[in-house]
């Protein structure tokens with residue numbers, strides 16, 4: 567698989583959409599769409615991010631690669647499962663950030679697994695707190711990809727607490743992958759590394775929540 571990831575990343579970096587699509591299609595012939603997304607696209611984009619950080623890849627390459635991956639992902643994301651689960655009121659949000667792909671995937675996988683949840687899109691702290699309280703949200707999934715956005719989760723958690731809200735917060739995205747203790751520091755209740763983790767976290771909470 568690591569060879570395929572390298573080939574896929576190289577094709578993104580050289581803007582070779584035909585080759586990238588062929589590699590992704592090949593992966594889809596052997597595994598489920600979500601497994602192909604999480605096993606091929608996510609690690610390839612992570613490698614591109616690291617290469618950009620080191621200076622060997624331009625931001626324009628990351629941008630075009632990211633856009634193309636969005637198109638590929640959009641085509642294969644599963645439809646929602648009509649057999650909905652009874653669950654606490656839930657929502658997902660991209661906090662103060664423009665890296666939207668991870669949230670998009672988590673939202674689709676949650677829905678495909680039978681969970682109904684509000685998609686708040688992109689919000690800042692104050693907007694999110696007001697909306698979560700107004701909607702009487704009990705489970706909040708927050709996606710962030712940049713450290714400043716991750717640190718804003720602390721403001722969300724403290725404001726919700728100060729307003730007496732009983733909301734569990736799960737977080738995910740690059741800053742929490744880079745620093746394994748960050749989710750606790752910002753006051754979240756859980757951290758997930760993948761869309762599958764989001765489903766597992768909410769499933770476990772459902773057993774504990776009235």
Ligand code: B12
Pocket residue numbers: 604607608611612613614615616618619625628629630632633662663664665666667668669671672707708709710711712713714736737738739740741757758759760761763764767
């Ligand atoms: C593609 C990309 C871009 C694209 C975004 C396109 C788009 N529409 O999304 C573009 C080129 C626009 C971009 C811009 C920038 N980027 Co950028 N980008 C990336 C890159 C390479 C991949 C992100 C991605 O889409 N990954 C694929 C998705 C599917 O993965 P994911 O989001 O991690 O989500 C998965 C899991 O994390 C998890 N998950 C996600 N959310 C949640 C939530 C919950 C609750 C759970 C349980 C799980 C979960 O499940 C998902 C599915 O598996 C990352 C590298 C990286 N390591 O992430 C850098 C990265 C995030 N970018 C970075 C930076 C710095 C920037 C810029 C500031 C660069 C600049 N100087 O302009 C800008 C800022 C834009 C902004 N204002 O937000 C840094 C952030 C560093 C930091 N610590 O803050 C990174 C980490 C690169 C790096 N190594 O330095 N970027």
